[in-house]
Amino acid sequence: MRKNSKESIVEAAVFLFNTKGFSGTSIRDIAAKAGVNPANIAYYFQNKNGLLEYCFTAYFENYLKELEKGYALLDEGAEVSLKQTVVNLLKYQSQNIQLTRFILREMTLDSQMVREVMSTYHVKERYYFKKVLERGMRTKEFRNHSVPYIILQLKSLLNTPFLNIHYVNEVLHILPHESYFVEKYSREIFQWIDLVLSAPRSFDNRRVLSL
Amino acid sequence: MRKNSKESIVEAAVFLFNTKGFSGTSIRDIAAKAGVNPANIAYYFQNKNGLLEYCFTAYFENYLKELEKGYALLDEGAEVSLKQTVVNLLKYQSQNIQLTRFILREMTLDSQMVREVMSTYHVKERYYFKKVLERGMRTKEFRNHSVPYIILQLKSLLNTPFLNIHYVNEVLHILPHESYFVEKYSREIFQWIDLVLSAPRSFDNRRVLSL
Amino acid sequence: MRKNSKESIVEAAVFLFNTKGFSGTSIRDIAAKAGVNPANIAYYFQNKNGLLEYCFTAYFENYLKELEKGYALLDEGAEVSLKQTVVNLLKYQSQNIQLTRFILREMTLDSQMVREVMSTYHVKERYYFKKVLERGMRTKEFRNHSVPYIILQLKSLLNTPFLNIHYVNEVLHILPHESYFVEKYSREIFQWIDLVLSAPRSFDNRRVLSL
Amino acid sequence: MRKNSKESIVEAAVFLFNTKGFSGTSIRDIAAKAGVNPANIAYYFQNKNGLLEYCFTAYFENYLKELEKGYALLDEGAEVSLKQTVVNLLKYQSQNIQLTRFILREMTLDSQMVREVMSTYHVKERYYFKKVLERGMRTKEFRNHSVPYIILQLKSLLNTPFLNIHYVNEVLHILPHESYFVEKYSREIFQWIDLVLSAPRSFDNRRVLSL
DNA sequence: CATGAATGAGTATTCATTCAT
DNA sequence: AATGAATGAATACTCATTCAT
Numbered sequence: 001m002r003k004n005s006k007e008s009i010v011e012a013a014v015f016l017f018n019t020k021g022f023s024g025t026s027i028r029d030i031a032a033k034a035g036v037n038p039a040n041i042a043y044y045f046q047n048k049n050g051l052l053e054y055c056f057t058a059y060f061e062n063y064l065k066e067l068e069k070g071y072a073l074l075d076e077g078a079e080v081s082l083k084q085t086v087v088n089l090l091k092y093q094s095q096n097i098q099l100t101r102f103i104l105r106e107m108t109l110d111s112q113m114v115r116e117v118m119s120t121y122h123v124k125e126r127y128y129f130k131k132v133l134e135r136g137m138r139t140k141e142f143r144n145h146s147v148p149y150i151i152l153q154l155k156s157l158l159n160t161p162f163l164n165i166h167y168v169n170e171v172l173h174i175l176p177h178e179s180y181f182v183e184k185y186s187r188e189i190f191q192w193i194d195l196v197l198s199a200p201r202s203f204d205n206r207r208v209l210s211l
Numbered sequence: 212m213r214k215n216s217k218e219s220i221v222e223a224a225v226f227l228f229n230t231k232g233f234s235g236t237s238i239r240d241i242a243a244k245a246g247v248n249p250a251n252i253a254y255y256f257q258n259k260n261g262l263l264e265y266c267f268t269a270y271f272e273n274y275l276k277e278l279e280k281g282y283a284l285l286d287e288g289a290e291v292s293l294k295q296t297v298v299n300l301l302k303y304q305s306q307n308i309q310l311t312r313f314i315l316r317e318m319t320l321d322s323q324m325v326r327e328v329m330s331t332y333h334v335k336e337r338y339y340f341k342k343v344l345e346r347g348m349r350t351k352e353f354r355n356h357s358v359p360y361i362i363l364q365l366k367s368l369l370n371t372p373f374l375n376i377h378y379v380n381e382v383l384h385i386l387p388h389e390s391y392f393v394e395k396y397s398r399e400i401f402q403w404i405d406l407v408l409s410a411p412r413s414f415d416n417r418r419v420l421s422l
Numbered sequence: 423m424r425k426n427s428k429e430s431i432v433e434a435a436v437f438l439f440n441t442k443g444f445s446g447t448s449i450r451d452i453a454a455k456a457g458v459n460p461a462n463i464a465y466y467f468q469n470k471n472g473l474l475e476y477c478f479t480a481y482f483e484n485y486l487k488e489l490e491k492g493y494a495l496l497d498e499g500a501e502v503s504l505k506q507t508v509v510n511l512l513k514y515q516s517q518n519i520q521l522t523r524f525i526l527r528e529m530t531l532d533s534q535m536v537r538e539v540m541s542t543y544h545v546k547e548r549y550y551f552k553k554v555l556e557r558g559m560r561t562k563e564f565r566n567h568s569v570p571y572i573i574l575q576l577k578s579l580l581n582t583p584f585l586n587i588h589y590v591n592e593v594l595h596i597l598p599h600e601s602y603f604v605e606k607y608s609r610e611i612f613q614w615i616d617l618v619l620s621a622p623r624s625f626d627n628r629r630v631l632s633l
Numbered sequence: 634m635r636k637n638s639k640e641s642i643v644e645a646a647v648f649l650f651n652t653k654g655f656s657g658t659s660i661r662d663i664a665a666k667a668g669v670n671p672a673n674i675a676y677y678f679q680n681k682n683g684l685l686e687y688c689f690t691a692y693f694e695n696y697l698k699e700l701e702k703g704y705a706l707l708d709e710g711a712e713v714s715l716k717q718t719v720v721n722l723l724k725y726q727s728q729n730i731q732l733t734r735f736i737l738r739e740m741t742l743d744s745q746m747v748r749e750v751m752s753t754y755h756v757k758e759r760y761y762f763k764k765v766l767e768r769g770m771r772t773k774e775f776r777n778h779s780v781p782y783i784i785l786q787l788k789s790l791l792n793t794p795f796l797n798i799h800y801v802n803e804v805l806h807i808l809p810h811e812s813y814f815v816e817k818y819s820r821e822i823f824q825w826i827d828l829v830l831s832a833p834r835s836f837d838n839r840r841v842l843s844l
Numbered sequence: 845c846a847t848g849a850a851t852g853a854g855t856a857t858t859c860a861t862t863c864a865t
Numbered sequence: 866a867a868t869g870a871a872t873g874a875a876t877a878c879t880c881a882t883t884c885a886t
Contacts, residue, residue, distance in 0.1 A: 005849080019321040023234035027877060037851050042878060044849095101319065108316045108374050110230040115377070122382045148383035149399050156371035157364060163319050163374075164366075166326070171333045172359035188360050195406040216866080238860060248868050250862080259860065427845085441743040445656035449881060459847050461883080470881065523741060530738045530796050532652040537799070544804045570805035571821050575790060577797075582789035585741050585796075588748070593755045594781035610782050617828040638871080660856060670872050675857060677870095 006044045008034040010058075013051055018098040022052055022106055052106070053117060059096070059103045060121040066092045071128045078136030079198060085132070086158065086189050090182045093162045097177045104163040126151065136197075143199045150197060157189050217255050219245040221269075224262055229309040233263055233317055263317070264328060270307070270314045271332040277303045282339045289347030290409060296343070297369065297400050301393045304373045308388045315374040337362065347408075354410045361408060368400050428466050430456040432480075435473055440520040444474055444528055474528070475539060481518070481525045482543040488514045493550050500558030501620060507554070508580065508611050512604045515584045519599045526585040548573065558619075565621045572619060579611050639677045641667040643691075646684055651731040655685055655739055685739070686750060692729070692736045693754040699725045704761045711769030712831060718765070719791065719822050723815045726795045730810045737796040759784065769830075776832045783830060790822050 012034035016025040027048055031038040045051040070085025093100040107114060129151045136142035161168050161176040168174045175181060223245035227236040238259055242249040256262040281296025304311040318325060340362045347353035372379050372387040379385045386392060434456035438447040449470055453460040467473040492507025515522040529536060551573050558564035583590050583598040590596045597603060645667035649658040660681055664671040678684040703718025726733040740747060762784045769775035794801050794809040801807045808814060 021232060021234055021320055023232050024320070026875075028875085038877090039852080039879080040850060043851095048877065105316055105319045107378065108312060108376075109232055109235070110377065118378075119381075122378060126382050148385055149396075152372060152379060152383055152385065153368060153399065153403070155375075156367040160367035160371060161363060165319075166321065167318065167329075167333060168363060170330075171337050172363055174359055174363065185360070188364065192364070192403070192407055196403055237858075239858085249860085250869085251867060253861065254867075443654060443656050443742055445654055446742070448879075450879085460881085461847065462845085464882065465845075527738055527741045529800065530734065530798075531654055531657070532799065540800075541803075544800060548804050570807055571818070574794060574801060574805055574807065575821065575825070578789040578793035579786060582793060583785060586788075587741075588743065589740065589751075589755060590785060592752075593759050594785055596781055596785065607782075610786065614786070614825070614829055618825055659854080661854090671856085672858080672873080673871060681856065 005034070005036050005040055009036060009041055009044065009051070010054065014055060014099045014102060017052075017055070017106075018102040022102070049113060053113065055099065056103060056106075056114075056117045059099055060118075062092065062096075063089070064121065064124055067125060067128050071132065074132060074135060078132050078139060078141045079193065082132050082136070082193060083186075083190055085128075086154075086193075087182070087186050089158055090186055090189075093158070094176060094179070094182050097162060097165065100162045101165055104159055129154070140199055142197050145197065153192070153196075154189075157192060161185065216245070216247050216251055220247060220252055220255060220262070221265065225266060225310045225313060228263075228266070228317075229313040233313075260324060264324065266310065267314060267317075267325075267328045270310050271329075273303060273307075274300070275332065275335060278336060278339050282343065285343060285346060289343050289350060289352045290404065293343050293347070293404060293408075294397075294401055296339075297365075297404075298393070298397050300369055301397055301400075304369070305387060305390070305393050308373060308376065311373045312376055315370055340365065351410055353408050356408065364403075364407075365400075368403060372396065427456070427458050427462055431458060431463055431466060431473070432476065436477060436521050436524060439474075439477070439528075440524040444524075471535060475535065477521065478525060478528075478536075478539045481521055482540075484514060484518075485511070486543065486546060489547060489550050493554065496554060496557060500554050500561060500563045501615065504554050504558070504615060505608075505612055507550075508576075508615075509604070509608050511580055512608055512611075515580070516598060516601070516604050519584060519587065522584045523587055526581055551576065562621055564619050567619065575614075575618075576611075579614060583607065638667070638669050638673055642669060642674055642677060642684070643687065647688060647732050647735060650685075650688070650739075651735040655735075682746060686746065688732065689736060689739075689747075689750045692732055693751075695725060695729075696722070697754065697757060700758060700761050704765065707765060707768060711765050711772060711774045712826065715765050715769070715826060715830075716819075716823055718761075719787075719826075720815070720819050722791055723819055723822075726791070727809060727812070727815050730795060730798065733795045734798055737792055762787065773832055775830050778830065786825075786829075787822075790825060794818065 009030060013025070013030045016029055016033060020029075027038050027041050030051075031041060041048070041051060045054055066088040067085060070081055070088050073081040073084050107118060130147055133142060133145075133147050133150055137144055161174065161181075165176055168176055176185075220241060224236070224241045227240055227244060231240075238249050238252055241262075242252060252259070252262060256265055277299040278296060281292050281299050284292040284295050318329060341358055344353060344356075344358050344361055348355055372385065372392075376387055379387055387396075431452060435447070435452045438451055438455060442451075449463055450460050452473075453463060463470070463473060467476055488510040489507060492503055492510050495503040495506050529540060552569055555564060555567075555569050555572055559566055583596065583603075587598055590598055598607075642663060646658070646663045649662055649666060653662075660671050660674055663684075664674060674681070674684060678687055699721040700718060703714055703721050706714040706717050740751060763780055766775060766778075766780050766783055770777055794807065794814075798809055801809055809818075
């Protein structure tokens with residue numbers, strides 16, 4: 001009857017997982033919101049966990065694409081590449097704000113499935129960041145610094161607004177889902193790159209696209 | 212049989228909420244792990260939500276105490292006060308790493324209870340940070356900056372290692388529960404304060420206690 | 423794709439009904455094992471019960487044929503007829519060992535369908551046995567005996583090895599699906615006929631075919 | 634509220650398993666018939682399979698007791714011991730006719746649980762029968778015979794009336810749950826023992842108790 | 845003939861909670 | 866202070882079946 005059952009299931013699931021968490025969301029809730037029969041979820045995704053894995057995969061495959069786009073610019077300079085990556089990721093997360101929050105939260109659990117699915121993606125992500133940072137240090141664009149600690153800070157800055165969206169909204173009156181947030185917050189991270197990461201010199205943000 | 216049922220319930224609950232999430236943990240799991248009868252939990256905490264609220268309250272009351280200790284140093288300078296606060300909070304979170312992760316995660320949900328309980332604490336926290344930052348800007352210790360965006364970055368840096376502890380462990384090989392992490396990571400945040408937040412001048416970390 | 427969907431469905435169904443029971447087997451199990459679409463089963467057999475009835479009918483029509491073959495020999499003597507029937511039935515059951523076990527088990531349930539389908543066959547079977555036994559008693563081949571109790575014993579001896587095949591295999595190390603079992607076990611039942619059923623005299627097994 | 638929830642659950646379960654089979658019976662059916670809450674079944678028996686295991690254990694422990702009682706008479710003669718065992722087992726099965734039918738049927742499935750639970754009991758049972766038969770052959774009470782095939786026939790005769798109770802009722806008009814059946818059918822099996830199993834001589838049934 | 849999509853009723857099981865003791 | 870028994874509602878999931886294509 002419905003044209004796009006699978007799609008509407010995912011849509012409903014993302015919304016509910018985002019607001020109530022994975023465990024806190026029942027398959028019936030999802031089916032009701034999607035306007036489909038609960039059995040249909042098993043039909044398309046095997047079981048509730050299959051739906052979760054589908055979301056994880058969807059999120060991370062696109063996430064890695066954004067990473068790769070920035071990484072492709074590495075020959076134009078580590079700083080340019082990194083800044084472009086920051087913009088890409090902020091944009092991606094801002095445009096998929098519900099999915100992002102849900103994934104970022106679920107990642108903090110100790111479930112075996114999460115570990116398995118994510119180990120791949122995390123290793124890849126770390127590889128990209130490491131390459132960019134090491135290149136920058138080699139070319140003296142960046143000062144020498146502990147790579148893990150830099151990655152930790154960068155990821156902190158990138159993820160927190162999307163994970164704690166409610167806090168950011170209500171307490172700080174910042175709206176991460178609005179388009180100008182990407183622009184504004186990119187500049188904040190650029191400043192962190194310029195001041196904390198880069199070797200002291202004149203900075204060049206002109207090459208960063210789509211800002 | 213057990214000397215301190217209540218305490219052992221909380222202990223078990225924090226461990227399980229931390230690893231499996233609040234919704235993912237059943238009262239029987241907790242009771243089994245604590246070695247008490249499930250009905251006992253209702254006896255002490257009314258119901259499952261009461262146990263959650265107890266954890267939130269316990270966490271935030273001590274969290275605010277740490278904030279206040281740093282705030283009390285405001286007259287010795289905004290930078291000193293802020294840096295001391297950073298050390299205190301890192302220490303507190305590192306020493307209560309399971310509770311911290313669980314609370315930080317649960318805070319990202321849209322439950323009404325979470326909103327209610329936390330509005331108070333978040334407002335207070337924001338008040339402290341705002342006071343310190345504004346004082347620093349007034350005294351020219353800090354450059355002028357958007358207060359909300361600075362708070363956002365500061366909180367990002369403070370919380371992320373404890374929330375994403377598994378990622379930080381496995382991927383970055385950083386161990387936030389070990390004592391030297393506080394020391395090392397404090398210096399990273401100090402650097403952020405010095406380079407991003409402070410007006411360009413010579414920095415003074417000598418006054419920060421217990422580092 | 424498959425050449426003979428219907429046949430492969432029955433084959434799969436018999437195997438699964440045999441090992442897991444009718445209620446314990448799902449239409450999807452059968453379809454999966456047969457390599458066909460579940461909807462196909464409804465196409466051929468109306469519904470799951472139709473498949474069951476098909477199996478029952480197939481089993482009993484051939485079963486009755488074997489009975490009739492033995493009954494046709496009645497004029498050559500009750501003992502010969504009975505012994506031939508024993509051989510025929512043992513052979514038939516041994517060659518359809520999965521179907522046999524499943525049918526014999528399902529017959530022990532109180533389902534209405536089972537009652538209906540089987541009343542016909544049971545009555546016919548009883549008729550044959552009764553005729554043979556009464557003839558034998560009249561001709562003094564058999565001693566006088568309660569017919570129902572003799573039928574009960576005869577059916578016990580005929581069915582049990584095929585119904586409790588696992589027990590018979592594992593505990594007694596007898597293999598009812600191997601061809602020499604028919605030969606060996608026939609002799610056991612012949613002995614029962616000779617000693618328990620027949621009037622004391624010299625026995626003649628020469629006329630029994632295909633042993 | 635109810636005085637004997639556990640007992641009434643077992644009672645209802647045995648009745649329903651008997652008529653509809655284990656897989657064909659739902660936990661709700663049982664709970665409804667027993668007048669208890671479905672969750673109570675999980676409370677007492679862990680899950681549906683736990684209830685099944687409970688029934689198996691209950692059946693076989695008492696079954697073995699009857700076997701042992703007969704076995705204890707072995708020094709009075711193999712024939713006496715065997716005949717007493719027959720009476721005991723017929724009595725036990727006749728008095729627990731529903732449980733017996735259900736167990737005998739379920740034993741014919743290939744479930745792993747059934748195999749595990751029963752391997753013990755079957756081995757013990759085989760041990761008793763083997764000892765009795767071998768003793769009888771040694772003392773020339775019984776003629777030489779293949780022990781497994783004798784056990785097979787004996788068990789056929791013992792179990793079939795209780796397993797195929799409906800057939801036995803409707804077609805043969807024999808009522809295995811009535812007390813005189815034990816008496817009558819014992820004599821049939823005695824005759825089998827006397828004529829098929831025993832060496833030709835005069836028989837003595839006087840020593841068999843409670844007949 | 846055959847299938848993928850879809851469904852409503854049903855499955856066993858788990859849940860937080862209550863309450864008499 | 867603590868517990869075993871019990872419950873009703875909810876859980877994820879499976880079922881046989883239907884139907885348009």
